[in-house]
Amino acid sequence: AQIRFDVLTLFPEMFSGFLSTSIIGRAREKGLIAAEVIDFRQFSTDKHRTVDDTPYGGGGGMVLKPEPIFRAVEHLLADESEKPPILLMSPQGKPFTQRKAEELARHRRLVLICGHYEGFDERIRQHLATEELSIGDYVLTGGELAAMVVIDCVSRLIPGVLGNESAAAEDSFSMGLLEYPQYTRPADFRGWKVPEVLLSGNHRKIEEWRRRESLRRTWERRPDLLEHAELTEEDRAYLRR
Numbered sequence: 001a002q003i004r005f006d007v008l009t010l011f012p013e014m015f016s017g018f019l020s021t022s023i024i025g026r027a028r029e030k031g032l033i034a035a036e037v038i039d040f041r042q043f044s045t046d047k048h049r050t051v052d053d054t055p056y057g058g059g060g061g062m063v064l065k066p067e068p069i070f071r072a073v074e075h076l077l078a079d080e081s082e083k084p085p086i087l088l089m090s091p092q093g094k095p096f097t098q099r100k101a102e103e104l105a106r107h108r109r110l111v112l113i114c115g116h117y118e119g120f121d122e123r124i125r126q127h128l129a130t131e132e133l134s135i136g137d138y139v140l141t142g143g144e145l146a147a148m149v150v151i152d153c154v155s156r157l158i159p160g161v162l163g164n165e166s167a168a169a170e171d172s173f174s175m176g177l178l179e180y181p182q183y184t185r186p187a188d189f190r191g192w193k194v195p196e197v198l199l200s201g202n203h204r205k206i207e208e209w210r211r212r213e214s215l216r217r218t219w220e221r222r223p224d225l226l227e228h229a230e231l232t233e234e235d236r237a238y239l240r241r
């Protein structure tokens, strides 16, 4: 496999449908990606298989203990010479972006640690994780969905995972702009017509229309993206119109 994902979670069953379905399922069957899901409760040392405890200093909730998570990671990486990124899924992390996905896709292996409900002992953050990632400014019940988001985004960047090799390079964000509107048959659906230019067969005109629609859509919905997008002088002229 070109990349291997090791997921540490207390709820491995959450990953089974995701890892065996559609593009991700197919990529695993083809051996393009590999994924291992480990229940870190297995690495707890006491007879009750404890993974969390009450916080020092009091206050509500439970905190994930360091021992099981450290032991699970050390077990995974026992015979690994180059240290892979160890990603802690948390709403306190750095924002996960398309740029971050592209960077992570250059590694051979990624370790993803998911918490559930509770917080992590700070030593997991400071002495085990190499990076803490958030998938957005909202709070999930656990890091599992976040880990699936990261695995999904990274996997589709691996050569061969998407059927169409140009698809990953052309979609929203990697270009820095939102995608243009797309249509398929029929040319007239209930009186709603496909833009004439798309039926014209004039590929230069079609490319120009698509570029402008991308610019227009980005301006209307996500003007913040235009600050970092690669724009030509013609793009800028269109936006000033």
Ligand code: ADE
Residues within 6 Å of the ligand: 089, 090, 091, 133, 134, 135, 136, 137, 138, 139, 140, 141, 142, 143, 146
């Ligand atoms: N765990 C809970 N909420 C999260 C978020 N927004 N991103 C990553 N991990 C999380």
